[in-house]
Amino acid sequence: MRNVVNRNTDIQSYFQPGEKMLWAGRPKQGIxxxxxxxxxxxxSLMWGGFAIFWESTVVTQAGTPFFFKLWGVPFVLIGLYLIIGRFLVDAFVRARTQYAVTDRRIIISREGWFSKLLTLSLxxxxxxxxxxxxxxxxxxxxxxxxGATSGYRGKMSNWTPALSDVPRFLGITNVREVFDLIARAQSTKAS
Incomplete structure (x- = not known):
């Protein structure tokens, strides 16, 4: 059940002396x-569709003030992000994410623009x-x-799962086996 992690920074470089890997993996790749x-x-389709309709109408109308032509641009950009960009950002972040379960901790490592290292004691x-x-x-x-408890309130993590505030192993294979492994490691650590 052990997945090998091949990235620029091996997740084992974050291990403490004597720490043993029980499992390592990556989130599902792609969209x-x-x-x-x-x-x-x-x-997102309604937002983006309306923003594109608004902007194209304003731009094609003769004599429209320049301010009105500019006003719709941020809404079009937000619409494009909501329609496709958020999926691309999510895939980009997941491609640079690694997970590990050790005999002591859960480790989540993200590289790149949204780099982050998170460790949780078992x-x-x-x-x-x-x-x-x-x-x-x-x-x-x-x-x-x-996302389930606070609604959507505009947080990027609600639109892009890989950037969630909740620590998680997102889209992993054999998830039940990993879940059981963590539970066994916790009970071993508690004894």
């Missing part, structure tokens, strides 16, 4: 849809939440899902 997209995709992990699909892939959340 990935989430449950939230059932609402976000129609909204002894102090909050409740684990497993979201498994029929093909065996899924997500393990290490804490409550902020």
């Amino acid at each position: 990935m849809f989430s449950k939230n997209d059932a609402l976000l995709v129609p909204f 002894q102090q992990l909050p409740n684990l939440d497993l979201d498994q699909k029929s093909d065996g892939t899924g997500t393990i959340n290490f804490g409550p899902d902020s």
